[in-house]
Amino acid sequence: MTTIKQVASYAGVSVATVSRVINETGYVHEDTRRKVEEAVKQLNYKPNEVARSLYKKKSRLIGLLLPDITNPYFPLLARGVEDRMQENDFRIIFGNSDEDRQKELDYMDTFIQNNVVGVISSTNNPDTDCYANLKIPVVFLDRTSSDSLSVYADGTHGGRLAAQEMIARGSRQITVLQGPAHIRPAQDRFRGAVEELQRLNITYHVVATTSFSFKEAESWAKELFSKHPDTDGVIASNDIVATAVMHEAHRLGKKIPEDVQIIGFDDIPLSSLLFPPLSTIRQPAYEMGWEAAGLLIQLIEQSQAAKSSMRQLHSSIQLPVKFIERETTRKVDFHG
Amino acid sequence: MTTIKQVASYAGVSVATVSRVINETGYVHEDTRRKVEEAVKQLNYKPNEVARSLYKKKSRLIGLLLPDITNPYFPLLARGVEDRMQENDFRIIFGNSDEDRQKELDYMDTFIQNNVVGVISSTNNPDTDCYANLKIPVVFLDRTSSDSLSVYADGTHGGRLAAQEMIARGSRQITVLQGPAHIRPAQDRFRGAVEELQRLNITYHVVATTSFSFKEAESWAKELFSKHPDTDGVIASNDIVATAVMHEAHRLGKKIPEDVQIIGFDDIPLSSLLFPPLSTIRQPAYEMGWEAAGLLIQLIEQSQAAKSSMRQLHSSIQLPVKFIERETTRKVDFHG
Incomplete structure (x- = not known):
């Protein structure tokens, strides 16, 4: 038996639109109405199914x-x-x-x-x-x-990837920004990065952070370069924090990526628009x-x-x- | 007579929370519960008002x-x-x-x-x-x-402001990016900018655009500098489009703001994070x-x-x- 979903799919419209045509509730474009009526005819759809498919459920x-x-x-x-x-x-x-x-x-x-x-x-x-x-x-x-x-x-794998790419590209004085302790995905990626650095026998520093706010990230970026001035690679807890690190590196006259490489996490739309555009671990x-x-x-x-x-x-x-x-x-x- | 809103305000919680305490529906922190009970007592609130204040309305x-x-x-x-x-x-x-x-x-x-x-x-x-x-x-x-x-x-005033700031800062070869024709606020700001440039007797060029998408904006930015290579000031239809213009200026080796000044519109969070940070007309x-x-x-x-x-x-x-x-x-x- 034909369902309202099949009618909608055949007509290339939503179930709600089919319902509007059949029940004559609400406005529908004349062209759309014709498409739905054609689909109802072609598929031999019995409109009384609407009652069952749409109105039985408490809410959508x-x-x-x-x-x-x-x-x-x-x-x-x-x-x-x-x-x-x-x-x-x-x-x-x-x-x-x-x-x-x-x-x-x-x-x-x-x-x-x-x-x-x-x-x-x-x-x-x-x-x-x-x-x-x-x-x-x-x-x-x-x-x-x-x-x-x-x-x-897969945050753990993401952290590992960031560490691998950083090392493959020649950084040896890595600082990892550890994301907020209460956000588990942030800790997964941090653990992944640190485990990989340990496996590769690379020394690294950690700067703790408590949020993903850009304002706060600016102060962690300052802390990072003042405590660990030799840092030549930063694995940031996300793209916002990476952006703050880029700003601080610019301010200190460090060249990116020549003096310091930076890898973010997330791939938010902002990241490709930065200067230079940010290398990052993309979450889909x-x-x-x-x-x-x-x-x-x-x-x-x-x-x-x-x-x-x-x-x-x-x-x-x-x-x-x-x-x-x-x-x-x-x-x-x-x-x- | 005391209302549930006054109880909520006195206790520093939401009306929904007061309702939960009184009706014993849903979880409430012990501290919160105590605050609400104290407020009910202090204000001599009669809980049967809940029925009137919360349940009479069809939906929230x-x-x-x-x-x-x-x-x-x-x-x-x-x-x-x-x-x-x-x-x-x-x-x-x-x-x-x-x-x-x-x-x-x-x-x-x-x-x-x-x-x-x-x-x-x-x-x-x-x-x-x-x-x-x-x-x-x-x-x-x-x-x-x-x-x-x-x-x-106030888009019209925003457009005027952008033109004034551009001229006050010394640009004389202005190109204005005209936002999508079907979006009225975009046309308001465009009209404001153009009227002000005319009033100030400044010649200007216009590049038409059809969306606020960054991908498309990249091609308008290319068109802008190829058709009007002498442009030393760009009034963009919004910050996203301004970002694309900045990218193209970088690519062409133009210095910002020395060779070309750029003003955006909106002040999205991205704008302060760009390099250089984007001057813009802020909409609240x-x-x-x-x-x-x-x-x-x-x-x-x-x-x-x-x-x-x-x-x-x-x-x-x-x-x-x-x-x-x-x-x-x-x-x-x-x-x-």
């Missing part, structure tokens, strides 16, 4: 909680989530947690009050009651959890959002159908990272 | 439609909206329109289906049926409309979002109360812009 809303949308890494995640949700006719209630526990709880509460059918959360506290007691599916994004489904990038942020949305949609569909096949889904998705070579690192013919 | 959801959250100008707007909505215990259903008419209609439709009590929209089509027929309040953000309430920055994006949310909340409260005082609200809010002097413009002792 999901909750999305991110730390802070003005941090340039998160809009890409959000966009990946939204695009896939939009394609599947889900809508997003969105909130910024500022990594504040009470704000997170407030949002989770109101998500439930608004009958969301699933949640995607970038939280530092995945293993708490607030999530364990949820009666709807949850996917953690950019965070890992022991019990629940997560979508995240948009794809991570996209995958998290796909996983959540599967969970929602399963929880609304029989529970039988739930089991096979219980594996998290780890996406690969890669080195993006730009101009804050030196050229080499080959490396590894 | 508002719809927010932006063109594209991955354009670095929009997260600031979104954050301004969200912070004020969150303070007032409203939640946001969020969507990206990609300036696509059908996508915008889809979102507006589902906003209504989800019982939002108001809408904030950055649309290029404010004067269409889709908004005129809305039975809930709408505020246009970063866009102007003849009939409805809008919050926007966060404040614009904040004001739009405040206006919408007033409208919602009035539409839920008597309609008597609606009239006094019918004025849009235009926020001031200002010149942010950084290093893509030359220093002068005084100007004007």
Whole structure:
């Protein structure tokens, strides 16, 4: 039997649009209307299915909680989530947690009050009651959890890559900026970098940091070059922090990459626009959002159908990272 | 009689938190609970008011439609909206329109289906049926409309400012990048710049552009310097486009600001991180979002109360812009 989804796909429009045409609710372009009517005819679709496919479910809303949308890494995640949700006719209630526990709880509460059918959360506290007691599916994004489904990038490998590229390009006095202790992906990449430097028998220094804020990063950049003036390679905890290091290097008259090489992490849109453009370890942020949305949609569909096949889904998705070579690192013919 | 809002304010927590304590729904920190209980006692609050203040209204959801959250100008707007909505215990259903008419209609439709009590929209089509027929309040953000309430920055004055600063700093061969024709704020700033250049009797060239994408801006930057090689001052349609012009100037070996001065528009977070940091006309994006949310909340409260005082609200809010002097413009002792 033909489904409304097939009609939508055949007509090249959204399920909501098909529904509007059939139920005569809301405005639809005349051309679009014709396409939908043609699809209904071709596929011999029985409009009374709309009732079943659209109105039985309580809501088509999901909750999305991110730390802070003005941090340039998160809009890409959000966009990946939204695009896939939009394609599947889900809508997003969105909130910024500022990594504040009470704000997170407030949002989770109101998500439930608004009958969301699933949640995607970038939280530092995945293993708490607030999530364990949820009666709807949850996917953690950019965070890992022991019990629940997560979508995240391979930070440990990313850290290793950064160390390898730095060494292959000739730096020997490495300083690693250790990201915030409470953010697990930051610690994964830090551990990866440090383990690789140890394996390669390279001495290194560590500068501790407590946030990803550019303002604060400026002072860590100053600390870095005053405590470790011989540094000829900096592995930064993310691209924002790398940018602050570049500014400080410019200020001190150091040439990039001749005097000091710098590698960031994330590949936010800013990074290719810097001068010189920043070499970095790319996290596929948009794809991570996209995958998290796909996983959540599967969970929602399963929880609304029989529970039988739930089991096979219980594996998290780890996406690969890669080195993006730009101009804050030196050229080499080959490396590894 | 004491309201739940007063209790929340006295305890320094949100209305939702007070509600959770009183109704024993959801988790609240022990310290927070004590603060709320103390406030209830001090203010002699009668908890049965909760029913009236929280449950009578259909929803605490508002719809927010932006063109594209991955354009670095929009997260600031979104954050301004969200912070004020969150303070007032409203939640946001969020969507990206990609300036696509059908996508915008889809979102507006589902906003209504989800019982939002108001809408904030950055649309290029404010004067269409889709908004005129809305039975809930709408505020246009970063866009102007003849009939409805809008919050926007003074683009015309911004354009004038850019021209004045450019001339005061000694450029005489100006090229102006004209932003996309369908985006009214872009045309306001273009008109402001051109009018001022005409008033000052300065000859200028115009390069037309059709988007704010960095990739496309790269080709306009090339066109600019090949068609008008004597250009010693560029007024860009926004900061992203200014960044592309900076890249091209670097590539051609032109010194910034000695050989060519560049002024952007927006003051996105990127701008201060460029090398050299970009001089630009700042739009107060966060404040614009904040004001739009405040206006919408007033409208919602009035539409839920008597309609008597609606009239006094019918004025849009235009926020001031200002010149942010950084290093893509030359220093002068005084100007004007």
